[in-house]
Amino acid sequence: MGVASTLGQPVRRREDARLLAGRGRFLDDIELPDALHMAFVRSPHPHARFELKRPGRLTFTAASVAGRVAPPQIVPPPGLTVEPIPHPVLADGIVRYVGQPLAAVVAESRALAEDLAERVEVEYEPLPAVDDPRAGETMVRWEKSEGDVAGAFARAAHVVRSERVIPRLVAAPMETRGALAAMEGGRLTVWTSSQSAHRPRAQLAQSLRMSEDELRVIVPDVGGGFGSKGTLPVETPLVAFAARELGRPVRWIEDRRENFLAAPQGRGISGVVELAFDAEGRILALRGRVLADLGAYLLPSTPIPPHTTAMLLAGCYDIPAVEVFVTGARTHKVPTGPYRGAGRPEAAYLIETAMDTAARQLGVDPIELRRRNFVRAFPHRTALGWTYDSGDFEACLDRALELVGEPEGHIGVAMCVERSAGLFEHASVTRDGEVRVGSVPAGQGHETVFAQIAADKLGLDVDQITVITGDTDEVADGVGSFASRSTAMGGSAVAAAADDLLAGGPGVARFESEQVFTSGAYVAVVEVDPATGAVRVVKLVAVDDAGRIINPLLAEGQVVGGAVQGLGASLLEAVDGAPATLHDYSLPTAGEIPAFATAFLESPSPHNPLGAKGIGESGTIGAPAAIANAVAAAVGMRLDPPFTAEKVWRALR
Template identity: 55%
Template sequence: MTRPAAGSILGRPVTRREDRRLLRGEGRFLDDLRPPGALHLAFVRSPHAHARIEAVRVPASGDGLVDVLTARDLDGLRPLPVGAPGDAEVADVPHPLLAADEACYAGQPVAAVIARSRALAEDAAERVEVDYRRLPAVLDARRAPETLVRWRRAGGDVDAAFASAEEIVRSAHAIPRLAGAPMEPRGATARVEADGRLTFWCSAQDTQRPLAQLCHVLGLERERVRVIVPDVGGAFGIKGSLTAELALTAVAAMRLGEPVTWVEDRRENLAGPYQGRGVEGEVELALDRRGRIRALRARVWCDLGAFLLPTTAFPPRILGGLLTGCYAIGAAEVEVVGARTNKVPTGPYRGAGRPEAAYLIERAVDAAARQLGADPLELRRRNLVRTFPHRTPLGADYDSGDYARCLELARELVGSEGGEDGGACVVGTGFAAYVETCGGMWEQAEVRLTDGGRVVLALGTCPHGQGHETTFAQIAADRLGVALEDVELRWGDSDVVPAGVGTYSSRSVAMGGSALVLALDDLCEQARPVAARLLDVEPDVLRWDLGGWWSRGGGFVSLADLAVVAPGLRGAGRFASDPVYSSGVTAAVVAIERATGRLRVLRIAAVDDAGTIVNPLLAEGQVLGGTVQGLGAVLCEQVVHDERGVQASDSLASYRLPVAADVPPIATRFVQTPSPRNPLGAKGIGEAGAIGTPAAIANAVADALGGASIDPPFTARKLWQALQETAR
């Protein structure tokens, strides 16, 4: 099948089709779908980071109180499943639905209260009495006695490279814990239908993972559960896994036979969901006299919190595998230790190991440039991977890229002038290259032709802000030669969409889009014999072009014609591949006020290679959004715990997010090196801005401070103290 010869809509900046509905207030989010008469759920949470639970006393029913669940009421239910990367050592420490004998982090659910209204549920939760005996809390990952995840990999002759090195550079850095804080918090509603099936609505990143995980907990066959994901107001990774609160909503509905709903407030959203980052790392580089990096050694500690959720083990594994970055390093030895602490568990947060890997290697490369007295850009140029495919000593298999082109474009875009006179401020420029693993595994799509000539798409990937309704419609319109408005996307209902892996790891276009291409091609092939009958020719003499089948004699049957005679024509596609690897370079210029330590980011340049770009307007939006999240990660965001392990940053007053005044001019460009691993040539773009930005700003700050190495968040107090030390 050939693509339409003219008028291709791929690569065009089409505005988002979904925005009109959302801006008119016609979106349907979880809290808009509450069944009439639904009961409300509230949680009693541990106030201690670590404590023995000696007794739980529940109030008598009345005043709207319907039921109180404690761990003893959950016999026969399983804890949340633990996901494990195949080449990592992963402990069997799943997250319980409710704490039984011991609470292992502040905020862990101890009891679930169900009442006739949210206010009554919250009031009743305050009347539940729990006797605690505080225990010592483990808060330092490097000193934790228990390991939840361990990943080791070595390739090449590391010892020989270090023994013969002319220069050995050592650097150590820490990345704080971060909260996802999407606009819409987490929530779920569950109802048992008349036929005994469970319908479960949730604000999530896809239907298939909650479905599988919920069936695991409840011990139900998949046919007994229907998961519906409506419009989602942001996720950033923290809605990619079932959590105890979501599972207990379903448990309560099945126990009581009435619909039950739970939607967290902002305080719960900052302290309850799994968090991201929380990493410390030590990196050593062995270099020769020409500045070539011959080997890397690294040891990384990840603070994983008290339990393993279904996705907790994956960011440490991704981090470790990407520590050689964009560089042709011949030998590497890495160990990543995921430690058990008395904190909220961690999991994927926009980037999921990739920002941490980029931060550690890019800070190390800048440290090497300073130690060698070399230009940081030149040192990078000298070491970049230039031929593809490229297999790293850590086992990553890069498919395509032009890292040197990205570096040069970032240098041109960010400029050389500082923008300050150097008197009141010190100014610095920093660069960071990154490589990102995207996609992989498999995805499915289905396509149906209606009698009105519309094309209905159904995919396992699910939107939560990315613009899937537009992007997938562009792919379908291009492939079939139909108008964009004649394409409709269905998602978010496990009874309607095909099974899939889901929306995460920047995989939607590369995997879901490729499955869609196969389904569209299958639809056309299913239409071939129908067109042959209409044209009275043999099927093998037909060719597809410009929205229909052509015969050699010039006869033509359009898709609209086929819809009339063969409504309901369907196509299906399943696509599987190895991961693809996006890449890019971010550059930043910063100014630090000498008198106050106040940091201003003057400008950022982001150059990203996501392979074939289906919609550059939406891709740029993803880069801008990710860049602002990357800004927050270094300017102001940090989950803080007190000396007892209780989270102090539990509101948007104490956990500050970046605002418009923090955002500098951001210049963006795309380099497109199509991936050979899928029919679209696509990679991923959703996490790019969040990966390169923190390291670029950190290197710019170090440049402004004359090489002083400090870690985020770059508060005025911290920077002022660094300025005083450099002035001595």
């Protein structure tokens, strides 16, 4: 008698028993004998010339690593024009953001390394700093035009213009970034808190001018990433270089202040959306302008979020003609990179607030205006160039409105689209249930999901499956966990490898796929105290169509977790200058979390054997736009986040 399948069932996370009992093994838990500690000398100025005075014997500078450690290589998405401004390993004579590393010190203990770093004498000459991206030089450009945009606007019965600003945000994972490197058996082994093992290996090989065979990368347990650990920290190649040069293990564990100052930040987008409508309220064309504050340098992933923002500006709507321009500007701030959603929340915020603005201007109910313009036939190629594989946008909206019931407060509605998957993922499976896969977990529950998929294929119990990830010596290849790709890509690779095994093969696959598109409808119910300006989100409804749901318990956890991050972005979070501690930057607590109502619809994707799509970022995409529309309904005017009590109070007066 076979074992019953658990696919589609709310199986509890297997990894929780180990983690909750304190048996997790995170980067800072790894102890190597005779290890040195690295600390960085960081700039206190956003822009300055500098000169190092007597840096010391075990201090690395730009001069001492020149020609030996290279900056990261920038490989932009197709169609983007990108200037060659990579982040230097260490600043060479000029610093361009507060927190930029200009020297590194190694010592026998972390405390001593930090003391020595503070003793490094640096003479600074402050220079004018660019804070506003409108005044910065262009580092990234992209444009797309399709259809008769000019003609559509000329004959439009209504033209609506919406201009919005989304501030920079800090990812603030529970575990900060870091690296540990050591020479082992003639090879360099690097442990890193990362969302991938194989991509860091490739980046390290490029930076250190080594072959990938000379490197082993191990990713232990990861305490959250949210995109900020998708790019190899600029400090990591220097840690690895020092270990190779000194012949001793070297570790660097970022403290919270460094994380706020030097880890890549997210968002930082302003945008203008213009919509041309006919007399019946149907969209004829869209014009969009996106300006991204990219910071001082380009990391490998810096160009991706603004490009994704632009490509998703059409949202859930059938818009035949588009003209969109993206400019990524250089400022004297820490570089940006992907942060949970990575362009999708920005796109949803821009188009969904524009739809509400249009509804008011046209005198049409905002829900009805959305219904008139939904994409209804799939697959659907947008005028911006992506093809939505499957979905039912109106069904998501109908279900969300059912769940919101009779709200006590002002409501805001937002639709969302999330691209995920793409590229490839690798997996191998053995008959006794040993699974190796290139997707690396960072708290999402991958061990459980991959075990469910393998157990279903092999006819085993979930507890009989062993899942191995995050080690380039154990897993032959892989891409990693980002862009909500792990189930659709990693899970499909596991399924394909199991099928190969059952067909008499070695149980190995490299699964490739086109991108898949999750969609959803979000409704926020808010109350605003006119006396204080305080905004309270009373209820948040989330209905997501992520294709086939492998584990609804874990899927719901991802939606709620993402929505809470979206709540923080709406009510509390914004980078103002250079925040250094949690005293300067507010995160949501249990006191701000509203009542949740969630549901899933299933429009299976035709692009993978599971029919699965991404779910990890949906909450951060739909919630902020819904909250923004609810706040606008409550106060009678349009504001940009965060909707702090002071900002709302002043607006009301």
